[in-house]
Amino acid sequence: MSIIAGEIVEPYAAALMSLAESKELTERFAEDVRGLINIMTESPELKKFLGNPVIKPEDKKAVVRRMVGEEVDPLMRNFLMLLIDRGRIIFLEQIGKQYLALLRKFNNTVLAEVTSTIELNEDQQNTVRERVKSMTGAAGVELETKIDPSLLGGVIIKIGSQIIDSSLQGQLRRIGISLKAV
Template identity: 45%
Template sequence: MKSNSVSQAVVAPYADALISLAQEQNHLDAIAKDVRLIGDTLADSVELTQLLASPLIGANVKKGVIESVFGSSVNVLTKSFLLLLVDRKRIAFLGEIVKEFKALLRVIDQVSLAEITTALKLSRAQEDSIRDRVKAMTKAKSVELDITINPDLIGGVIIKVGSQVVDASIRGQLRRLKSSLTAGV
């Protein structure tokens, strides 16, 4: 079994359980907000991610950190879930559980995720234009953008929605031009 499939076997049940419990208790919006906060906090703090993943740090220390970082800012259900992950020695998978939860939430809310790679920061108008095009392409109610800036593209944009990829980058155009020129030789 590959490590990715092992982590998926761990991650999916916990994300499913959290989303199911949130729906049953009519707290889905609050829990979703908490999960976004947790994801943002983990993304902003490499130290926190490393601490939670470390097998050398005891459960009580991890619970204390969770209490101090998220204690009053998250729903009681969310905090209980985090403490359960510590007890079950699954807290190292928290970042992946957050991603899986967000993916499940997008399915429930009929939201498409568009992964955007661009050479420069996009303006609000450009983001809205991409959202509108992806919405038309996927028939989703709304579109969430995950934007990555990669100066190697030179210019333009690459849009990935599910398995569909639209490469409108200058680098992609140059690559296609090169292959068409060398194909004729």
């Protein structure tokens, strides 16, 4: 994230978090934010439309209202309209991700990015959660999973800047390095 984006994103995410806390809507807003991030990720056309400075704010608002309908909390809808009015709607994804980071901090939860060769079942996800909890001392663990068939087997867990590579590919790489050292 650029410095300018950070200067824009952080205050809006903090304001959203403050509003969510005051109205006891932190989890509801998180649900809304995850949905909005998914929509933005899946629709480059929408992202382009919202970021286009030539398109009138009223037109952007009409599209956003249709897009979110009654699915999001009215306060979240108002927040989206504010972002459009201030020409900041293009930062919605980044603001949403920053909000989720603030919420994790608020809930003493960590985000673990898990990459595996196949989809993890519920038991495997719980095992990863417990391992991450014991490593970090966090009260909760939020998993973000990715599939990468090139790993050959095992998983890679990333928590902040810490990476735990228990993939078969990682193990083979470590064996290769240790053999070269001999």
